Amino acid sequence: MRSLRLFAALLAAAVSFTAAPARADLKVVTSLPDLAAVAKAVGGDKVEVVALALPTQDPHFVDAKPNLALALNRADLLITAGLDLEIGWLPSLQLGARNNKILTGNDGYLDASRFVSLQEVPTTAVDRSQGDVHPGGNPHYLYDPRQGIAVARGIEARMSQLDAKNAATYKANLAKFTQEVQAAQQGWEKRLTGLKGAPVIAYHRTTAYLQNWLGFTTVAFLEPKPGIPPNPSHIAQVLAQGKARKVKVVVKEDYYPDGTAKLVASKIPAPLIVIPGGTDFRNGQTYVQRIELLVSRLEQGLAGKAE
């Protein structure tokens, strides 16, 4: 009898959980926290945004946990970075979510890379002997605030299409976001003029858009090929190149291991800059704050105050 009552109580709790009224007009799920931050900036209080990956996770390798499918099941809009970045985990979630809206090709599916002027699009045939190449182009575009604005524009268009009655709000939010980013952008560029033309070493091919924005050159990568972990002979070569080219900084995301990067940085010598892999969206960080953190890390590194 007791256990029956407990069961009833549990059921009641479950029902009251699910029956909670939906407040947001649009339920948005994004693969990456960076996209979530941009989507939140555009959607404001009209949308509820969930990011599937954490900023501390390598976006190539996320576990397709079933609870993520649950978020997708209830979503009106799925925004992905595209370019095969999430191909290792997102498709199984999309199919498992039983939500036709967010399947590839439908209105509730938005590939944000469509709005980006792409870098590093292979012009020749690619195969896996080149490592983990992205045949559609480099997917790490949200490091560049100009691309962030382009993506926000695309998100606004789709949100207005799906939720026409709030279109004015989305437009206003977009204008505010654009203005905010553009205002900050000038300051960021001024602070990082020192990077212009500077030779840089990066861990993975994540710097394509950053270098396009800030004007530095990535002369070498610690990975011999994208996705292949560093090996001694390659590192020796990178080190030699770094010394020869007088590399100014070594850059890596916080989700990559730091031993090799530290060693290379200390041998060149150049400061090692650990850049955040993504927006800490869960704790309320905005896209502007995220780029601000990225810029200040780079700035500190340039000033020789890197960790």
Place this chain on the structure above:
Amino acid sequence: MSFLPRRNPRALAVVLAVQLSTSAAWAQSSPGQTPPAATETPPPPAEAAPADTPSDAPALSAEEMAEIEKALGSDASTRARPSGDTSPVSPTATNDSGVTPLRLPNAITGGTSFLNLSFILDLAVAAFSSKEPLQGGAHDPTQNGFNLQQLELSIGSVVDPYFRFDSNIVFSQFGVEIEEAYVTTLDLPANLQVRAGQFLTRFGRLNSTHPHAWDFVDQPFVMSRVFGAEGNRGLGVEGSWLTPLPWYVEVIGSATDAKGEATARSFFGSSNERVLSPLDFQLTGAVKQFFPLSDDLSLLWGLSAATGPNPTGYRNHTSVYGTDVYLKFRPITEASAQQLVLQAEVLYRRRQAPEDLLSDWGGYAQTVWRFSNRWATGVRYEFGTPAKTQEGRVANDPLDPEWIADRQRITAAVTFWPTEFSRLRLQAATDRVGWRATPDYSAFLALEVVTGAHGAHAF
């Protein structure tokens, strides 16, 4: 968690929708996803910009090389890698090929690929101490020397806005077999999904998966003993429902053909019985629940049951009950490549036989520790009891007459992944077979490669 799905009522028209299949193209290709066509002119890829200039590289001293090696060693344990397993139909299913498209040449596809193709090759060198090793799985290494475990061709594609097609065709050295070929619905209302065709049932965790999703080279013997060498599968139909509860609860039910020595041996097996009523199908039910205990720790728990006719007499039935647990620790809140996975399944089988009821237990428990980005090690323990009669005596088992005592097997393995598309495994086992005078020993060295574009990994 606070919102409920809003459903398109049009979805009910699924059955009538076959006419719309001409629009299949749209279901698959979104403008942004269309891969850029490989052009004929081969200028160097933009990625090659940081040109390698090894010629001007000053030589490094031996100490510096040693330091590099050391730093790399410490990094190896902190770099994230994907898990090897795969699943498409549901995040808990783990049953596909798990590999995405090998892009077809433009000449064939006109730039858009409609079919996802991949090949998986499993090879092993094996050594057994016994002349007749008890390897029950159809994809297990079974003889001393070289073994072709399988060559699996996975073909999958969205058919139209309403259906997805998946198939796994397995080539052995002297034959071809349609292991799976099924259609999955994409647009049913009320969180429902239906699969129809030939598929592996979703009984437990391991049964619905293919060898390349397994952590060990061979199949636990409980699977081949209860269901058959190929695992439990058949032609049939399956419905599954994702409940609207705040945590992940999936309910699955299927009806499949109960025949097949290698796929349903506890049921009709190899006997050629006719289907005369719905009770002559194998009925399978399962509930899968997922609990994200924290960002780093997750638990997947399943309960399964299967029941179907057996050929020992009129209306004689076999029932199999199982539970499976999958506990995974993978730190994602900081840079780390470590993973610790605990997986266990227990199966209880009851078979009605003439004037008796035979019951037995079997199961396995395994733990795999991925201690660096490319390396993992694991141990597995398996057990199986002989079938007992109602009085508790060892029964005369019609399927495995030799199985008159407990059997236990302990296996240890080391895995090395050059990339996520290939792995090398070294595995050793000792098989304590109760009805044999001495324990058996075995060792495998297995290579697996996966070609085709990147696949989606299941949980």
